[in-house]
Amino acid sequence: MAVTFTNPILPGFNPDPSICRVGKDYYIATSTFEWYPGVQIHHSTDLVNWRLIRRPLERPEQLDMRGNPDSCGIWAPCLSHAQGRFWLIYTDMKRYEGHFKDGLNYLVSAPSIEGPWSDPVFLNASGFDPSLFHDDDGRHWLLNLKWDYRQAAGPDRFGGIVLQEYDIEAQALTGPIHTIFAGTDMKLTEGPHLYRRDGWYHLLVAEGGTGYGHAVTMARSRSITGPYELHPDNPVLTSRGDEGLALQRAGHADLIDTPAGETWLVHLCGRPLPGTQRSPLGRETALQRARWDDAGWLRLATGGNAPAAELAAPNGAPPRPPAREERHAFDTATLPMAFQWLRTPYPERLFSLTERPGYLRLFGRQSPGSWFEQALVARRRDAFVCAAETTLEFAPEDYQQCAGLIAYYNRFKFHYLAVTRDASGQRVLTILSCADNWPSGDLDFPLASPVVLDEATPLRLGLTMDGASLRFRYAEGTGEWQPIGPTLDAGMLSDEGAGRAHGYFTGTFLGMAAHDISGRGLPADFSAFRYIRSDADAAGNDSLRG
Structure with missing residues (x-):
């Protein structure tokens, strides 16, 4: 055969x-x-x-x-x-x-x-x-x-x-x-x-x-x-x-x-x-x-x-399937090959793997979608059913600073599970979405009430993508995973999802981001990133689904 x-x-x-x-x-x-x-x-x-x-x-x-x-x-x-x-x-x-x-x-x-x-x-x-x-x-x-x-x-x-x-x-x-x-x-x-x-x-x-x-x-x-x-x-x-x-x-x-x-x-x-x-x-x-x-x-x-x-x-030649799971502990001085960042040849302005050994430290830079200097480190989505998880330590000072887990296509198309501050100064977890809103770039807030967080506990952030759907989840410390927010449209994170006469040319990236539009460059520390592929892309049950 x-x-x-x-x-x-x-x-x-x-x-x-x-x-x-x-x-x-x-x-x-x-x-x-x-x-x-x-x-x-x-x-x-x-x-x-x-x-x-x-x-x-x-x-x-x-x-x-x-x-x-x-x-x-x-x-x-x-x-x-x-x-x-x-x-x-x-x-x-x-x-x-x-x-x-x-x-x-x-x-x-x-x-x-x-x-x-x-x-x-x-x-x-x-x-x-x-x-x-x-x-x-x-x-x-x-x-x-x-x-x-x-x-x-x-x-x-x-x-x-x-x-x-x-x-x-x-x-x-x-x-x-x-x-x-x-x-x-x-x-x-x-x-x-x-x-x-x-x-x-x-x-x-x-x-x-x-x-x-x-x-x-x-x-x-x-x-x-x-x-x-x-x-x-x-x-x-x-x-x-x-x-x-x-x-x-x-x-x-x-x-x-x-x-x-x-x-x-x-x-x-x-x-x-x-x-x-x-x-x-x-x-x-x-x-x-x-x-x-x-x-x-x-x-x-x-x-x-x-x-x-x-x-x-x-x-x-027999094909070798990709590993079902990839884990990155950020315990080396260089970024793992799976990851890239956006535009700049000066990555030291965006991140460091040596300032706090064992962590990927992102320095909050310009806003999501900036064409100049955005602290966003991500890897390709390469399976229709997949999941990503990361662990974050971040203490924002106000609402102009946020960090978290992002599914990103471009400045008009992303879903962002982010830690920030609310109007009363509480540390909160929210979702920021730009769901194909070209040319206005209007930001959506699909989470009705941000989740109030403990001030010091590390936060685990996760997402699961199944075809055109995306669901975020979170856990404080070693606690159980909790779903957050509605099912989001992952299909619009695509070339053809562009709300414009032209398409674009890239694909969905999943990764870690830190933004500080105050210009203070507040850092966020990520201690791990995990990416899981599913074998059940077309049909059937799989542990990532459900």
């Missing part, structure tokens, strides 16, 4: 995959948007089981996203290997809405995946989704979408794929800029990658937008600068028009060959909650087996162009 694996291979917010292979080692880079450090790199030796090993953009010289709007920051990195080095191209998007997009494209490199990663080389700012192609003749080429601000809102702002040579020695682009591909009738042409095979240059692009019309199309040419002829059966991969598929939004792909010569395709996907178009886990990464037909065109090995949720594993 064949060993199978189930997509996605990178569950939770891991979009825009770029894959490369060095010997028997595979690496996937994915977008991180406003979350710091920038770019997630996972490693595998079998294409099925992956481990997060590095986030290379970790210094102010490489990345500073303070002031970047929601879902800006790191867009669509491209990871490659040539001449004994790893090359990482990325966009730092500074503006998303309106006619203009300010996307700054950079290149860093390293002798190994662990680094050291270089300071960045600025490339251009003509558009986003840059990709570096290393040709067989030793030349190197940069591709990216060219943005056309002159057009009315819509797909015509995607002005085609451009190509320019990159001189590695001079660390500069050189020569003419070629527009090599205008796209198909699906439009919204982005995410380019080039491959050389059997005398052809194969161009792979994403089209149709990153929502439910997303797709992968291809074209090829004998010359790198074109003209490119379209694949006879575009799109090569898509979920559009089939709501019954488990994997929706399929697109933004990359190709890799195994040492045995098999071709596999990694791609972006989303798994909406049943009966909805809301994907609170964000855009994820899936894997499809591909083949080259007799005419030299790429096709899915399963036939057709729909993404498969389950496939035979490469070389029969």
Whole structure:
């Protein structure tokens, strides 16, 4: 009986995959948007089981996203290997809405995946989704979408794929800029990658937008600068028009060959909650087996162009399920790999693991949703049924200071179980929600009466998420867990939950936060964080439910 694996291979917010292979080692880079450090790199030796090993953009010289709007920051990195080095191209998007997009494209490199990663080389700012192609003749080429601000809102702002040579020695682009591909009738042409095979240059692009019309199309040419002829059966991969598929939004792909010569395709996907178009886990990464037909065109090995949720594993590699439970005691000097923070390259302003050993100390900074300096440390939600718990010691001085457990998507979408002070000066536990209130950003207070707390007792805070529902709970000291507040909408913590014409691009994060809008920087101490995944995502009973 064949060993199978189930997509996605990178569950939770891991979009825009770029894959490369060095010997028997595979690496996937994915977008991180406003979350710091920038770019997630996972490693595998079998294409099925992956481990997060590095986030290379970790210094102010490489990345500073303070002031970047929601879902800006790191867009669509491209990871490659040539001449004994790893090359990482990325966009730092500074503006998303309106006619203009300010996307700054950079290149860093390293002798190994662990680094050291270089300071960045600025490339251009003509558009986003840059990709570096290393040709067989030793030349190197940069591709990216060219943005056309002159057009009315819509797909015509995607002005085609451009190509320019990159001189590695001079660390500069050189020569003419070629527009090599205008796209198909699906439009919204982005995410380019080039491959050389059997005398052809194969161009792979994403089209149709990153929502439910997303797709992968291809074209090829004998010359790198074109003209490119379209694949006879575009799109090569898509979920559009089939709501019954488990994997929706399929697109933004990359190709890799195994040492045995098999071709596999990694791609972006989303798994909406049943009966909805809301994907609170964000855009994820899936894997499809591909083949080259007799005419030299790429096709899915399963036939057709729909993404498969389950496939035979490469070389029969058995998938290893993630640990059901993760515990973090904050007993090291560095933040556990599971966690990230927002925007700033100066984390010492936000938190410390050494000021009080055994605790993660957050320094209260700007308000929830700040684009500059927000003390929020969180990890991805990567299961439909999951739970999170933390233990907090915090003595607020007034209502402008709060700290607690947060389920966060962006500044307009979060649920926050927070300790603060009420009008009479009592230490209380309350819920602050911003339930998709764009553009007003109005704050909801779904708890009718805040819970009055003991002044000194540590507080345990918890939440359980089951599909589109979220319930908070709390316990004082070693006491029993007590439910607090109503069932909240967890589905709106998603790209599609945006109350606006556009979507966003990230996913739900669960973590710890401290805010002090008085500017006094009052600290909050967290002694532990626990994350539990459920195996009963689709049906059945589970201890997290109920």
